[in-house]
Amino acid sequence: MKTELYPSKRNDAEDELRTIEETVFSDYKYGFVTDIEADEAPRGLNEEVIRFISAKKKEPEWMLEWRLKAYSYWLTMKEPGWANVKYPRIDYQDIIYYSAPKQKINPKNLDEIDPELRKTFEKLGISLDEQKRLSGVAVDAVIDSVSIGTSFKGQLAELGIIFCSMSEAIREHPDLVKEHLSSVVPITDNYFAALNAAVFSDGSFCYIPKGVRCPMELSTYFRINAENTGQFERTLIIAEAGSYVSYLEGCTAPMRDENQLHAAVVELIAMENAEIKYSTVQNWYPGDKKGVGGVYNFVTKRGICKGDHAKISWTQVETGSAITWKYPSVILKGDYSTGEFYSVAVTNNYQQADTGTKMMHLGKNTKSRIVSKGISAGFSNNSYRGLVHVGKNARNARNFSQCDSLLLGDKCGAHTFPYIEVRNNSAVVEHEATTSKIGEDQIFYCNQRGIPTETAVALIINGFAKEVMNHLPMEFAIEAQKLLAISLEGSVG
Amino acid sequence: MLSIQDLHAGIEGKKILNGINLDIKPGEVHAIMGPNGSGKSTLANVLAGRTDYEVSRGTVEFLGKDLLDLAPEKRAGEGLFLAFQYPVEIPGLNTINFIKTAVNEVRKYRGLEPLDAVSFLKLMKEKMALMNIEQSLLSRSLNEGFSGGEKKRNEVFQMAMLEPKLAILDETDSGLDIDAIRIVSNGVNKLRNKDNAVLVVTHYQRLLDYIVPDFVHVLYNGRIVKSGTKELALELEERGYDFIKNETSAVEAV
Ligand SMILES: Nc1ncnc2c1ncn2[C@@H]1O[C@H](COP(=O)(O)OP(=O)(O)OP(=O)(O)O)[C@@H](O)[C@H]1O
Ligand SMILES: [Mg+2]
Numbered sequence: 001m002k003t004e005l006y007p008s009k010r011n012d013a014e015d016e017l018r019t020i021e022e023t024v025f026s027d028y029k030y031g032f033v034t035d036i037e038a039d040e041a042p043r044g045l046n047e048e049v050i051r052f053i054s055a056k057k058k059e060p061e062w063m064l065e066w067r068l069k070a071y072s073y074w075l076t077m078k079e080p081g082w083a084n085v086k087y088p089r090i091d092y093q094d095i096i097y098y099s100a101p102k103q104k105i106n107p108k109n110l111d112e113i114d115p116e117l118r119k120t121f122e123k124l125g126i127s128l129d130e131q132k133r134l135s136g137v138a139v140d141a142v143i144d145s146v147s148i149g150t151s152f153k154g155q156l157a158e159l160g161i162i163f164c165s166m167s168e169a170i171r172e173h174p175d176l177v178k179e180h181l182s183s184v185v186p187i188t189d190n191y192f193a194a195l196n197a198a199v200f201s202d203g204s205f206c207y208i209p210k211g212v213r214c215p216m217e218l219s220t221y222f223r224i225n226a227e228n229t230g231q232f233e234r235t236l237i238i239a240e241a242g243s244y245v246s247y248l249e250g251c252t253a254p255m256r257d258e259n260q261l262h263a264a265v266v267e268l269i270a271m272e273n274a275e276i277k278y279s280t281v282q283n284w285y286p287g288d289k290k291g292v293g294g295v296y297n298f299v300t301k302r303g304i305c306k307g308d309h310a311k312i313s314w315t316q317v318e319t320g321s322a323i324t325w326k327y328p329s330v331i332l333k334g335d336y337s338t339g340e341f342y343s344v345a346v347t348n349n350y351q352q353a354d355t356g357t358k359m360m361h362l363g364k365n366t367k368s369r370i371v372s373k374g375i376s377a378g379f380s381n382n383s384y385r386g387l388v389h390v391g392k393n394a395r396n397a398r399n400f401s402q403c404d405s406l407l408l409g410d411k412c413g414a415h416t417f418p419y420i421e422v423r424n425n426s427a428v429v430e431h432e433a434t435t436s437k438i439g440e441d442q443i444f445y446c447n448q449r450g451i452p453t454e455t456a457v458a459l460i461i462n463g464f465a466k467e468v469m470n471h472l473p474m475e476f477a478i479e480a481q482k483l484l485a486i487s488l489e490g491s492v493g
Numbered sequence: 494m495l496s497i498q499d500l501h502a503g504i505e506g507k508k509i510l511n512g513i514n515l516d517i518k519p520g521e522v523h524a525i526m527g528p529n530g531s532g533k534s535t536l537a538n539v540l541a542g543r544t545d546y547e548v549s550r551g552t553v554e555f556l557g558k559d560l561l562d563l564a565p566e567k568r569a570g571e572g573l574f575l576a577f578q579y580p581v582e583i584p585g586l587n588t589i590n591f592i593k594t595a596v597n598e599v600r601k602y603r604g605l606e607p608l609d610a611v612s613f614l615k616l617m618k619e620k621m622a623l624m625n626i627e628q629s630l631l632s633r634s635l636n637e638g639f640s641g642g643e644k645k646r647n648e649v650f651q652m653a654m655l656e657p658k659l660a661i662l663d664e665t666d667s668g669l670d671i672d673a674i675r676i677v678s679n680g681v682n683k684l685r686n687k688d689n690a691v692l693v694v695t696h697y698q699r700l701l702d703y704i705v706p707d708f709v710h711v712l713y714n715g716r717i718v719k720s721g722t723k724e725l726a727l728e729l730e731e732r733g734y735d736f737i738k739n740e741t742s743a744v745e746a747v
Binding site for chain 2 (some may be wrong): 079439440441442444445446447448450451452453454459460462463464465466467
């Protein structure tokens, strides 16, 4: 009885209040540049650069060949133009494809990490020590292109869980990598996936053995750090039969004037009865108020429910980047498998987001659920693009999609592009969509209760996004609420 | 505590208030009655600071400050509260969370520390008992799917939580069932003291049996055309507004 009266932790008004204080003072809070001497590839892209990257990473021959194959395929491809986004042509020869912070020795534990890097983490408010001590999150930190510190390895190793950088996995677990890498996102999948395969520098690798429930949230903080460095992460998560893992990906980038290209690939593989929960909070630099600068975030994320009763759940809170092009998808191959997509995408000023999901129902009795909440402000454009595909053998497939848009002001746009392909007539596919505006009367109501407009907007949008926020692990939910408020600062009133 | 002088206000070029004069002293209860569309809610909204309305003339002093000069949230901080005729819904926003934010914003305005979870809970329990409101209602999203009466209850509950100096109740009785009117009125009466005041807007005498007004004003065509004691409300109940309208047009004809 007593405890029920407390709002749940993620709804705690106190946190929201703190959020607002921060909101009022922050521009782009994470805009600073760490001075790390970078060890870079020459500008531009050709076979030599790919050999350089592969050599830098001491990769085996098969990996180099795989990269070169991807590269030659990429050369034959055209940049996609179908998304509802506009940007100047990217000069792929003007990008530095590899940049590693210089470090004399590989750190064995967090204390050996370069103090400069440590400071960077502290500014981001994610001191590794704190994380380690307080939240029990194992952090595999990626600064620029190389994994710097990996914690909790020992504890995970006892359970047979492998959680390491992708480059380490290529060296130490080549069989697993060979078997699964590009099995979900082929190197030929799309322009950016091919580019990623050719030049990816690092990323995370997780392997959860049969029947093991990973006892902690696995987390990576990505960060783009050196100027003109395209960031090409490659992440692979494999959950063997009956296993469970929850993975958190968070990222912040320092303020920059030039646009930075980011083209990550994430592959998830869930075997029979396995479950993977993948959560993202993305707040890369969105560009300034006039739309100058910002990250181009062209990501390919896909999971496959390979076995029966497998489950993959994507949750994302996207507040950053100048342009987002991202469709975390699930291939529902196993019978009775489940795919979920929970998304909040916020665009402000001149940001553009074209994001959504694909649910590919192939197995029988497969289920998918899509909840997308788009919030647009300023002059921004926010599109939901989703595909629900039901194959001809997918008897009794079920999908429910809910796409809600919230507009702040009348210069922004919200668009919904739901595609439905049904090849089996036992399927039940439901789609609901709403568009609403933050009402003057809602804000006035809050004002009348003593709540200033900025805080009122934060309360209203957090209410709007609540269903998605509830799917985030606690550590992320609070940060995500703050990010929503920060990114919409000054957009009303 | 509140002094309105020659207040003129309108919206989108349309004049609604045509010279309101009203003085409210601490400890008093004033009732405003008047036909539909006469400007009662407009007056309440202008006092609360709704920006759609344009004040073209007049002054409003509240506790020694120029009220019209303050942003709505500052007016709330100064102790002005409006129980809305039509409370808005905010989907997904937990009611308790909303009220806690409001309470602490108002405290901040007054230079007080925010209430910690335990003190807030204590305060809430006390006021919940006073207003006889269910906790299950407060655990839901703000006003979302609330019945008409539940919304009104939530308004007075918020009033109890914020303990304003001047509470404006805009038709808080409409939508309340007979028992609820009694409960809510008792609650309002218990919150009264020599330092605060209440302005009730109502169409019905029944509310005024419980919240007994010191003064009753009749608003018609954006003007207070008649003021009196609680007997005026009884007279209106009996005779309707026609006699006032006739009186007014007779005066205006002169
Ligand atoms: N936003 C608006 N736009 C146009 N006209 C408005 C607006 N708000 C109020 N009015 C008009 O101003 C007049 C006064 O409205 P108000 O709501 O103050 O009346 P009221 O006395 O509260 O009526 P009721 O007893 O029905 O609640 C009405 O004619 C109404 O239509
Ligand atoms: Mg009214």
